[in-house]
Amino acid sequence: MRKTIALAVAAVALAGCGMLPGQQGAGGEERQSQDTGPLTGRSQTVREPAASATTPQEPAASATAPQQPAQGGEVIASREAKVMGGGQSGEARVEITALKRQGRTVSLNWTVTALSGNVNLHNGMSTGPLTFSVDAVSLIDPVNAKRYRVARNGSGSDAECVCSATQGQFLKKDESSTLYAVFAAPPPDVTKINVEMPMIGVITDVPIS
Numbered sequence: 001m002r003k004t005i006a007l008a009v010a011a012v013a014l015a016g017c018g019m020l021p022g023q024q025g026a027g028g029e030e031r032q033s034q035d036t037g038p039l040t041g042r043s044q045t046v047r048e049p050a051a052s053a054t055t056p057q058e059p060a061a062s063a064t065a066p067q068q069p070a071q072g073g074e075v076i077a078s079r080e081a082k083v084m085g086g087g088q089s090g091e092a093r094v095e096i097t098a099l100k101r102q103g104r105t106v107s108l109n110w111t112v113t114a115l116s117g118n119v120n121l122h123n124g125m126s127t128g129p130l131t132f133s134v135d136a137v138s139l140i141d142p143v144n145a146k147r148y149r150v151a152r153n154g155s156g157s158d159a160e161c162v163c164s165a166t167q168g169q170f171l172k173k174d175e176s177s178t179l180y181a182v183f184a185a186p187p188p189d190v191t192k193i194n195v196e197m198p199m200i201g202v203i204t205d206v207p208i209s
Helices: 002-017
Strands: 030-031 043-044 078-084 087-103 106-118 140-142 147-150 170-172 178-184 192-197 201-208
Touching: 043 170, 078 106, 078 201, 087 170, 087 192, 147 178
Parallel strands: none
Antiparallel strands: 030 147, 043 078, 078 087, 087 106, 106 170, 106 178, 140 147, 140 192, 192 201
8 A cells, every 4th residue: 555655756746847748737848940140148158078987897988988077066167148138237147057868858067157247147137027937948959859848747827937036136246146947858969068057148059068
């Protein structure tokens, strides 16, 4: 009896997670044109972390195996931009520290730092003025012409995003905020993807670990 209840609870949890590709309201994929519009940012840096040295006890990696970047909190891509939103203006730097594949999802982690003025994270990265989250951030696969929206925990209109809440976050100079969002995973052969963020623009070729 306990085993049956446990299985039922697990099934309900998976059904409500809203992370699987193609599920209604689940932050799945969309067909997109290659044109993402003009960018608002001014500079971008993408870093490929060096692979750790192979120890004598470990077999050398196959020459044909895809090399995945190590993402342990180091900056793998960044972009600076002049930002406007909610009557606030300033300059910000975004640093992506992880884009990690986990089964059928990928998790994106990044930090926003105000370089000058005021940076509106309160609703500056949300889909609506009262959303107060980063649910407008998306992943763009330019090869397969698909866009991946942030996953949601249900299919109804009140389903919340699987992402950071940002209510009340107005960053002043040198203040930072660490954020995250979860998406349906692109195909396994997609090892780099573009990240589009409101206010910031598009950060291209971000490696997926």
